[in-house]
Amino acid sequence: MDAPSATDETGRIAPPDRAGAGRVPEWVWTIALAVLGAVVSWARVEPAARAALWAEDGAFFLGDALAADPLGVLLQPYQGYLHLVPRMIAGVTVAVVPVEGYAIAMTVGSCLVVGAVSAIVFACARSVVAWLPARVALGALTFLAPAVGWEVVGNAANLHWYALWLAPWLLLAAPRRRSTAILLGVVGLAAALTEIQMLLFLPLLAWRFRDPNRLIVGAGVLLGSAAQVVALLLSPRDPGAEGSPPFLSTVQGYLYHAPMEAVFPSRQWKAAWVLHFGWWGAALVLLPFLVALVWVLWRGLAVERIAGAALAAGSVVAWSAAYVLNSNPDYFFSLVPVDVAVNIHLTRYGVVPSLFLLAVVVLATSVSWRAGVLRRTAVAVLVAVLIATVVGALVPQPSARGAGPDWASAIPAARAACAADSAPDRTAVAIAPDGWAVEVPCDRLAD
Incomplete structure (x- = not known):
């Protein structure tokens, strides 16, 4: 049996011994969780759902990126909140992916974010959880938890929940290197600009608040949360x-x-x-x-x-x-x-x-x-x-967008509508659920 993890004079978890012969380096676990998290998340999405766009993913995140400069809408509120990461995925999608691949690209981007969150949870939990298998399990919960397969996984509109799951681990992290603290501060900023509820965990910053590296991480979350509050005040959500x-x-x-x-x-x-x-x-x-x-x-x-x-x-x-x-x-x-x-x-x-x-x-x-x-x-x-x-x-869990409509299959009809004699400058492409659509500019649909 391994010896119990040591603790330092403050009663916090001491860093694990990296010199043990035959032990898998922690960076290997980090990469493995990132890859496995993305792959498993992709596998948990029904094939038909992967090829369908869901509600806000299409009508707002993709629609806004298509209608304006994708960089210009990154901090545009929707329903009172900022949604930085979903808008980043949408911006990359419209910039580099052919229009037929928008649905698949949004699903891929969402799954990659889940993998990244899994790895970050594993890394941050090191400051709290002494036992390596337990930390691996925490990272794996990100993509294995039963509930995520029913509604949340594979769409950008629900990525903010993963940011909330990350919040306590991020705000209790005590990185020992300044570079790591800055990186986690950037992660905290992006997460807080995606999920306003992260501010629920801001009191955790009081733990060892004199640690300068913890202050760097907390500053990112604080800045993002402040921006969320301002957005909510200036652009209130529907009552x-x-x-x-x-x-x-x-x-x-x-x-x-x-x-x-x-x-x-x-x-x-x-x-x-x-x-x-x-x-x-x-x-x-x-x-x-x-x-x-x-x-x-x-x-x-x-x-x-x-x-x-x-x-x-x-x-x-x-x-x-x-x-x-x-x-x-x-x-x-x-x-x-x-x-x-x-x-x-x-x-x-x-x-x-x-x-x-x-x-x-x-x-x-x-x-x-x-x-x-x-x-x-x-x-x-x-x-x-x-x-x-x-x-x-x-x-297997049925998805709300599992019945389509298939995005790529609808593109030929959209092109035909744009090519008609009385062609508009844009055309609507239906997405899930019923009644939702994406306004796609006709110049995007040109062969």
Whole structure:
């Protein structure tokens, strides 16, 4: 057995010994996770969905890049928020990809970002998680978590959720080199300019705030978050429904979309569980995550306890914020019978809360390994988490854009419309879901 990881005088995780003979260098794990994350994400998207554009990906991100200078719209708000990374993917797509390949290029770009986030989570978690297998598992959760296959993976409109998953690891990172800190600061800036909810984790900057390298990383997130707030004030999002959901609906929705999405590989399975056991059965699924949290708070070092508390609180707050701010009476779980409630699926809201809960369990295994107690249990739990998430990734999930329309197949008809006698200067190409379209300039469609 490896010796427990050492800690320094501040009680934080000391860097691992790189001199061990036969050990795989960490940069190999980083690259492997980046590649595997992109490939697995691509594989989790239905073939038909890869070739179809989804809603905002086409109508706004691609549409704005086609209508104006792609660089000029990078910081253009949509629904009150900035979406830097999706707009970057769209800008590269219209700059270098033939029009027939727009849908595939957007899917590829989105999958590459997931791979990059997986690698960055692995690298940043080094400051918190002592046990290398646990850090590898954290990186892998990015692309293996069951919930991401239902709605989020493979489209740029939902990439902001991955930035939120990255937030606690990025803001707890303590890079030892100035160059690494600057790189992570740039990552933090890009992520915060993509996801306004990263500001929920800004209090983590108070941990070892005198560390100059941590300040560099935090500065990127702070700057991006400030820009998001300004964008929201200057370009408010459309108002939602009047009134907030009942508190019980928020609780039931959380149970249905956080612990249950972390455990069950399909929506049918979690619906069957609630139909059979009721909402108390859903609450029971939360119990193992609470046990893991208590273990981290009891046996963890200061940074491990901070991370565990942040992940647990982030799980609750991230779900509640998304659910309450997007209040919709059609999604009030407590106001409808349970057989109706189990068909209310807001999976995109549950992805990150479920990831945070899984991360608490992984963190608990690292605490056991570092402390030299219950090591066999830690190995068994970590293996169980990985097996469960791999199974979840292998279970096929229908995509909202799986029925098309196929983007490339629609281009010949669009060219014909542009070539007509009364040709407009642009033509609309339908995308998923019904009623959405991309306004493509005719000069882009010229043979």
